[in-house]
Amino acid sequence: MLVNGRNSDTLPVLDRGLLYGDGLFETIACIDGQMPLWERHMARLSRGCHRLGIRMPSQELLASEAASLVTARRQVLKILVTRGEGGHGYFPGDGETTRILYTRSWPQRGDDAIRAHLCRTRLAKGSPLAGIKSLNRLEQVLAARETQAAGCTEAILCDADGFLVEGRMSNLFWVSRSRLFTPTLEYCGVAGVMRDYVLEVAGKAGIDFETVTCTPETLAQAESVFLTNALGLRLVSECNGNKYDSDAVPFEITAAINGLLKQA
Amino acid sequence: MLVNGRNSDTLPVLDRGLLYGDGLFETIACIDGQMPLWERHMARLSRGCHRLGIRMPSQELLASEAASLVTARRQVLKILVTRGEGGHGYFPGDGETTRILYTRSWPQRGDDAIRAHLCRTRLAKGSPLAGIKSLNRLEQVLAARETQAAGCTEAILCDADGFLVEGRMSNLFWVSRSRLFTPTLEYCGVAGVMRDYVLEVAGKAGIDFETVTCTPETLAQAESVFLTNALGLRLVSECNGNKYDSDAVPFEITAAINGLLKQA
Numbered sequence: 177m178l179v180n181g182r183n184s185d186t187l188p189v190l191d192r193g194l195l196y197g198d199g200l201f202e203t204i205a206c207i208d209g210q211m212p213l214w215e216r217h218m219a220r221l222s223r224g225c226h227r228l229g230i231r232m233p234s235q236e237l238l239a240s241e242a243a244s245l246v247t248a249r250r251q252v253l254k255i256l257v258t259r260g261e262g263g264h265g266y267f268p269g270d271g272e273t274t275r276i277l278y279t280r281s282w283p284q285r286g287d288d289a290i291r292a293h294l295c296r297t298r299l300a301k302g303s304p305l306a307g308i309k310s311l312n313r314l315e316q317v318l319a320a321r322e323t324q325a326a327g328c329t330e331a332i333l334c335d336a337d338g339f340l341v342e343g344r345m346s347n348l349f350w351v352s353r354s355r356l357f358t359p360t361l362e363y364c365g366v367a368g369v370m371r372d373y374v375l376e377v378a379g380k381a382g383i384d385f386e387t388v389t390c391t392p393e394t395l396a397q398a399e400s401v402f403l404t405n406a407l408g409l410r411l412v413s414e415c416n417g418n419k420y421d422s423d424a425v426p427f428e429i430t431a432a433i434n435g436l437l438k439q440a
Numbered sequence: 441m442l443v444n445g446r447n448s449d450t451l452p453v454l455d456r457g458l459l460y461g462d463g464l465f466e467t468i469a470c471i472d473g474q475m476p477l478w479e480r481h482m483a484r485l486s487r488g489c490h491r492l493g494i495r496m497p498s499q500e501l502l503a504s505e506a507a508s509l510v511t512a513r514r515q516v517l518k519i520l521v522t523r524g525e526g527g528h529g530y531f532p533g534d535g536e537t538t539r540i541l542y543t544r545s546w547p548q549r550g551d552d553a554i555r556a557h558l559c560r561t562r563l564a565k566g567s568p569l570a571g572i573k574s575l576n577r578l579e580q581v582l583a584a585r586e587t588q589a590a591g592c593t594e595a596i597l598c599d600a601d602g603f604l605v606e607g608r609m610s611n612l613f614w615v616s617r618s619r620l621f622t623p624t625l626e627y628c629g630v631a632g633v634m635r636d637y638v639l640e641v642a643g644k645a646g647i648d649f650e651t652v653t654c655t656p657e658t659l660a661q662a663e664s665v666f667l668t669n670a671l672g673l674r675l676v677s678e679c680n681g682n683k684y685d686s687d688a689v690p691f692e693i694t695a696a697i698n699g700l701l702k703q704a
């Protein structure tokens with residue numbers, strides 16, 4: 177683990193990342209020494225830093241520190257960036273940005289489609305943080321507790337008005353009459369790098385897609401539902417009493433993701 | 441500074457307080473060795489722990505650690521409680537609660553009424569975190585940046601639908617035709633311990649008060665506007681082009697707060 181370039185596994189308590197969640201993070205797939213979505217992760221981190229007014233660390237520095245940490249064929253890299261120490265109350269000071277990089281092992285999981293829980297925990301709506309991946313993730317923690325209690329590993333979340341937003345740690349897609357749909361992330365949610373990639377692949381492959389505002393009832397008509405994050409695509413077999421067919425997912429999308437992540 | 445009872449000013453990077461803002465905090469006024477709102481702070485911390493499913497540290501332990509840190513006549517004590525380490529993704533593990541206590545000096549500020557900025561930064565609405573004082577405070581940081589840019593020290597915030605909620609680091613009250621008003625905190629905001637105290641004092645003194653859903657235009661009709669937090673009451677002289685008269689604040693309220701905090 178590297179904290180500002182030094183081997184360390186601790187951080188000052190007064191770092192604003194802890195005091196206020198005043199920072200951002202990225203979870204990055206590392207495969208055979210490559211990080212296939214690196215540019216997109218850096219673009220999102222940069223957008224987040226701009227939104228929060230945090231000085232973005234140099235991408236070259238992040239890339240070289242990342243390279244020094246990756247050792248296994250398949251690993252997950254986490255990058256945290258915080259505003260560092262300083263300021264008073266919530267007012268930012270002029271402290272140095274803190275950067276933290278560490279790796280963890282690739283999660284053990286099968287390729288089977290999963291049953292997803294439809295969460296009662298709602299995402300607050302109209303957040304100035306919509307779209308970015310900040311360290312304010314308590315809603316996801318509450319959703320995770322609810323998901324665990326429901327005996328599931330993933331869940332689908334709605335906003336405070338009951339409209340679909342995303343998965344607990346993923347973005348949501350569904351296929352209906354050969355069209356691809358995903359919720360708008362204008363008012364809350366995290367714009368995933370894999371979501372961007374899927375939409376780009378769909379555009380190039382001539383697959384019709386639409387970004388929509390829909391309630392969970394819409395999913396009753398879907399032929400297929402899937403969730404994506406930086407580590408891949410996960411098919412949903414069942415959610416809220418509806419069952420789904422994996423064959424309706426456009427093969428161009430699964431092929432592109434499998435190619436990107438070098439999966440069978 | 442005490443981290444789990446030991447002198448330390450660092451925390452493990454993998455503490456969920458940093459990774460997800462998975463915790464709570466209290467900012468407590470310490471005066472002549474007393475913490476006059478201690479019971480209310482403990483009650484709110486306990487409600488927050490219950491909401492998040494975090495094991496609340498023993499209040500006796502917190503009280504004795506707090507007492508060991510307080511040295512000056514007038515100080516501010518901060519208590520942070522996080523879910524500690526463990527879990528994967530957003531899923532909580534069964535780690536031990538982390539408790540952090542430290543003091544800082546009482547802020548230097550005059551008693552003059554202040555000009556408050558009406559923030560364009562909105563608070564997301566419908567949060568499962570409404571009312572509690574969690575470590576997810578990025579909206580307040582963004583509001584603080586805007587307040588600073590506007591040349592003010594405090595600000596008044598609305599929710600995503602444009603209804604009044606609270607101050608940037610305080611709760612909002614106003615007086616109109618001898619009635620006291622404060623916004624509802626059902627959908628967002630932090631239920632301040634001093635807000636509770638003010639409403640209790642108002643009730644005992646027979647002052648009519650109401651918890652309301654109002655837009656900022658309502659403040660144009662107010663005779664007086666004030667903000668409260670654990671460190672006291674601050675009069676607002678001007679906000680959004682409206683000017684206010686401090687004499688309209690019920691004397692029972694200012695007298696009670698001044699008595700509580702032993703201020704002149």
